[in-house]
Amino acid sequence: MQRLILLLAAWCSALPALSGPVISIGALYNYIDHDRGSILKRVYNSGSSTAFVRVSVHEVVYGADGKHQEVAGKRAEAGEKLEGLIASPSHLIVPAGAGGSVRLLYVGPRDRERYYRVRFVPVLPQKKDEFGLDDKAARQYQQTLDAGVNVLTGYGAFLIVRPRTEHYDTRLEREGDAFVIRNRGNSTIALEALYQCDAKRDCSEAVKRHVLPQAELRLEDKPERSYRFELVEGTRTKPVSLP
DSSP: OHHHHHHHHHHHHHSOOEESOOEEOSOSEEEEOTTOSEEEEEEEEOSSSOEEEEEEEEEEEEOTTSOEEEEEOOOOOTTOOOOEEEEESSEEEEOTTEEEEEEEEEESOOSSOEEEEEEEEEOOOOTTSTTOOOHHHHHHHHHHHHTSEEOOOOEEEEEEEOOSSOOOOEEEEEETTEEEEEEOSSSOEEEEEEEEEOTTOOBOOOEEEEEOTTOEEEEEOOTTOEEEEEEEETTEEEEEEEO
16 A cells, blocks of 8 residues: 555646646636626636636526526627627736736616626637737747646636516425425525535535525425524525424
8 A cells, every 4th residue: 555655646747747727716706786887806826827718608597497598699790789788808918926807887677686606717828819919929928837737727607687676585495395485576696605514513514595586495394303493684684493
């Protein structure tokens, strides 16, 4: 066993060091509240080289069956009015050890809630692309990455655009072998710090769940099992225990 460990250590030490950009985007769920038109999203780069980040926006559309599809945002033609979620800038240059910001702006009607997937993806810039690098600069950047093992990892954030007039109507009901959390309002509710506990009060790790308007979440009701969470309705929060 000791020989195997020594061989693995020698093999790992012979690998080139990881290099390149390493980005993070903070919270994976974000909200544009009813009284706001935009939010600022921060992108951090803890890696060893500059991150060239491409930002893409897709609207998430839910069908009557609860299934969803993603629809790419459209570019406005000359003379047309922009509508939907706009990321500005759509391409971001973040130096190593620094951060940058992207403004997520919603333009359009607020009669109902809308949902967007915003992806932040590090890319290798090419000449004449949206980052404005010339051929020499793009080649130099590539050479700095060639010395190591590069893993360019992107992240996606889910953005909820709340309606102009929010209405919350959350119902907690016991139904058969389940606790049912029904959202009869017009805006998404969240179950923050949701714990599942047994009779000895040993609890699972906390998770976060969302319930969309006119949808429901079922939690299995078993003997000596309980749940606790913070019910978040817009800016209001209250603790809940089941049963």
